[in-house]
Amino acid sequence: MTEPARIPEHGRDAAELLAEIDRRHGEDIDWRGGRAFSLVYNVGDHVHEDLIEQVGVRYLHDNALNPFKYPSVLQMELDVIAMATGLLGTAPDAGSLTSGGTESIFMAVQVARDHARSMRGIAEPVIVTPSTAHPAFAKAAKYLDVEHVKVPVGADGRADTAATEAAIGERTALVVGSAPCYPYGVIDPIEELAAMADDRGILFHTDACLGGWLLPWWERLGEPVAPWDFRVRGVTSISADVHKYGYTFKGASVVAYRNRELLQHQFFWYDDWPGGLYASGTSAGTRSAAPIAGAWAAINHLGVDGYMRLAEQVRDTTRRFLDGIDSIPGLEVSHRPDMSLFEFGSSTLDMGAVGDVMDDRGWNLDRQQGGLHLMISPYHASVVEDFLSDLEFAAANHGESRGVQATYGGVV
Numbered sequence: 235m236t237e238p239a240r241i242p243e244h245g246r247d248a249a250e251l252l253a254e255i256d257r258r259h260g261e262d263i264d265w266r267g268g269r270a271f272s273l274v275y276n277v278g279d280h281v282h283e284d285l286i287e288q289v290g291v292r293y294l295h296d297n298a299l300n301p302f303k304y305p306s307v308l309q310m311e312l313d314v315i316a317m318a319t320g321l322l323g324t325a326p327d328a329g330s331l332t333s334g335g336t337e338s339i340f341m342a343v344q345v346a347r348d349h350a351r352s353m354r355g356i357a358e359p360v361i362v363t364p365s366t367a368h369p370a371f372a373k374a375a376k377y378l379d380v381e382h383v384k385v386p387v388g389a390d391g392r393a394d395t396a397a398t399e400a401a402i403g404e405r406t407a408l409v410v411g412s413a414p415c416y417p418y419g420v421i422d423p424i425e426e427l428a429a430m431a432d433d434r435g436i437l438f439h440t441d442a443c444l445g446g447w448l449l450p451w452w453e454r455l456g457e458p459v460a461p462w463d464f465r466v467r468g469v470t471s472i473s474a475d476v477h478k479y480g481y482t483f484k485g486a487s488v489v490a491y492r493n494r495e496l497l498q499h500q501f502f503w504y505d506d507w508p509g510g511l512y513a514s515g516t517s518a519g520t521r522s523a524a525p526i527a528g529a530w531a532a533i534n535h536l537g538v539d540g541y542m543r544l545a546e547q548v549r550d551t552t553r554r555f556l557d558g559i560d561s562i563p564g565l566e567v568s569h570r571p572d573m574s575l576f577e578f579g580s581s582t583l584d585m586g587a588v589g590d591v592m593d594d595r596g597w598n599l600d601r602q603q604g605g606l607h608l609m610i611s612p613y614h615a616s617v618v619e620d621f622l623s624d625l626e627f628a629a630a631n632h633g634e635s636r637g638v639q640a641t642y643g644g645v646v
């Protein structure tokens with residue numbers, strides 16, 4: 235155990251601190267080399283990276299709490315929301331920018347809770363999600379004191395519509411589907427689920443934190459994409475993270491609604507204190523302006539043609555990974571993914587041990603209960619062959635598993 239840090243009695247030299255930070259940072263995961271499969275969405279383009287870094291530096295000290303003091307930030311925020319809502323198929327004034335997928339999901343659950351209370355007289359609302367829904371829904375249910383009913387998914391890894399229907403009750407405020415879900419990369423049957431909710435006057439959320447900035451391009455490439463956005467009857471809110479396949483740095487997601495009336499359940503106004511009127515659109519108070527500017531720059535720098543080019547690269551690279559894994563004896567992809575992430579496992583091999591050998595060779599594979607998880611970024615195009623040859627070796631030459639737990643996130 236190292237000693238807990240203390241505030242130094244005398245401030246330290248800036249150059250010395252930077253050197254120390256560089257040394258420490260050097261011990262962190264090397265995502266730039268293509269050996270990390272989640273956490274960072276690696277475009278592998280220095281011009282893109284430099285641009286968003288420069289933009290981040292320019293806005294690092296600015297506070298988006300009061301957008302009216304920052305007309306440039308306000309306009310960029312409105313632009314990002316308008317570009318995102320346009321992509322998702324709703325009105326430009328029916329969305330907001332949050333710090334990430336979890337905050338977007340919190341907002342959608344809070345809107346559903348308050349909508350159920352104020353419009354339907356439900357004192358104790360319930361949310362119904364498939365078992366593959368991101369833990370952010372369970373977390374929102376806990377923090378917002380909403381009951382959470384989890385429905386086991388079908389054999390194909392997708393939400394089970396009959397079981398979901400059976401789980402919907404008088405107090406259901408929100409039904410959820412993912413496009414796609416994190417564990418398997420499959421899209422839930424959003425059309426059926428959302429229609430079921432709509433027929434009963436219940437709100438429906440599509441969690442497109444992963445797919446929101448990729449599936450639209452996937453569809454334009456001619457890939458079969460099951461409907462998931464506002465074109466689907468009954469979808470009332472969508473989360474779509476710009477800091478994932480929108481390719482900006484962390485701190486930017488969009489939560490969008492079918493109309494502004496729903497969004498307004500999110501807004502907070504308060505003047506019952508001596509500090510003047512306080513208003514905010516999301517759960518944050520002080521907000522860094524950097525992610526807003528970064529998101530704006532990333533979207534404008536890439537444009538439709540840039541996103542299409544990267545989507546094609548991600549699609550083709552995902553296929554190369556899938557084909558390669560299919561050809562390695564003993565390994566199988568758990569569920570054919572609808573996008574660029576998936577789980578692979580084995581009925582004969584110890585996947586924990588396979589993961590250990592991959593770790594030893596410098597790959598950082600996330601463990602799940604059913605195997606190992608891959609999430610493909612554009613840059614992975616340059617590491618497919620190395621990865622597959624190490625994986626083939628690991629499948630054929632591994633000992634006992636070191637017992638590395640299946641973890642996602644952490645607490646310090």
Ligand SMILES: Cc1ncc(COP(=O)(O)O)c(C=O)c1O
Binds near residue numbers: 441
């Ligand atoms: C499907 C899905 N929803 C929500 C989230 C939560 O996003 P964040 O980690 O940005 O809060 C994730 C994160 O990976 C996700 O994959």
